[in-house]
Amino acid sequence: QSALTQPASVSGSPGQSITISCTGTSSDVGTYDYVSWYQHHPGKAPKLMIYEVNNRPSGISNRFSASKSGNTASLTISGLQAEDEAEYYCTSYTTSNNFVIFGGGTKLTVL
Amino acid sequence: EVQLVESGGGLVQPGRSLRLSCAASGFTFGDYAMNWVRQAPGKGLEWVSGISWNSAGIGYADSVKGRFTISRDNAKNSLYLQMNSLRAEDSAFYYCAKDSEPFRIAAPSSSIDSWGQGTLVTVSS
Numbered sequence: 001q002s003a004l005t006q007p008a009s010v011s012g013s014p015g016q017s018i019t020i021s022c023t024g025t026s027s028d029v030g031t032y033d034y035v036s037w038y039q040h041h042p043g044k045a046p047k048l049m050i051y052e053v054n055n056r057p058s059g060i061s062n063r064f065s066a067s068k069s070g071n072t073a074s075l076t077i078s079g080l081q082a083e084d085e086a087e088y089y090c091t092s093y094t095t096s097n098n099f100v101i102f103g104g105g106t107k108l109t110v111l
Numbered sequence: 112e113v114q115l116v117e118s119g120g121g122l123v124q125p126g127r128s129l130r131l132s133c134a135a136s137g138f139t140f141g142d143y144a145m146n147w148v149r150q151a152p153g154k155g156l157e158w159v160s161g162i163s164w165n166s167a168g169i170g171y172a173d174s175v176k177g178r179f180t181i182s183r184d185n186a187k188n189s190l191y192l193q194m195n196s197l198r199a200e201d202s203a204f205y206y207c208a209k210d211s212e213p214f215r216i217a218a219p220s221s222s223i224d225s226w227g228q229g230t231l232v233t234v235s236s
Contacts, residue, residue: 003155003157032218034217034218034221034222036221036223038156038223045206045225045227045228046156046223046226048211048222048223051211051221052222057211057224087155089155089156091158091221091222091223092221093217093218096173097158097161097170097171097172097173098168098170098219099146099160099161099170099219100158100161100218100220100221101158102148102155102156102157103155104155105155105156
């Protein structure tokens with residue numbers, strides 16, 4: 001039950017786009033379209049940004065988009081804004097526990 | 112408004128036990144899968160355990176399997192985590208977290224839309 005693999009950090013300037021990857025296995029990301037992405041600001045509750053690979057919950061900006069190819073899912077944030085600076089986590093359904101597994105998290109810095 | 116309030120955390124010696132509780136309100140508790148997610152200081156989020164809306168499905172992270180037991184009481188709108196044989200590496204904030212979809216059969220808790228404020232568990236002699 002190893003965590004999904006995410007880069008430890010990414011950065012970008014305001015207005016630019018960045019992409020965060022999330023790599024799993026055939027037991028999770030590669031087989032099931034149950035990938036979610038969360039934004040986590042320190043001291044606040046994580047916020048669901050994407051569910052089922054590429055769906056945005058109501059109220060989430062269309063600057064956030066996501067996709068999946070093979071064992072790797074990706075989150076793209078376009079038009080970076082200062083408030084996007086946060087930790088981002090991917091999750092996936094996994095057959096290893098029949099619930100979910102988290103990625104290690106990616107710290108996004110807006111320069 | 113969904114509210115999830117954890118309690119039961121504290122300082123405990125290695126090898127001892129602790130029981131966490133989560134009181135839920137603002138939604139029909141019995142309709143949703145629930146989870147415990149933890150975050151150690153300076154570390155990322157880690158899913159610990161989950162239980163389906165009807166308790167038919169239960170899962171644990173390998174790191175806690177055999178030591179932790181999740182349960183729920185839908186009549187009391189409450190979620191529990193019994194933690195036995197605690198280790199230093201179990202020290203973390205423990206969050207109660209709610210599935211975003213009711214009555215989910217496939218991939219329970221594959222998306223989580225509500226979290227509690229967390230309760231701190233410190234395992235140390």
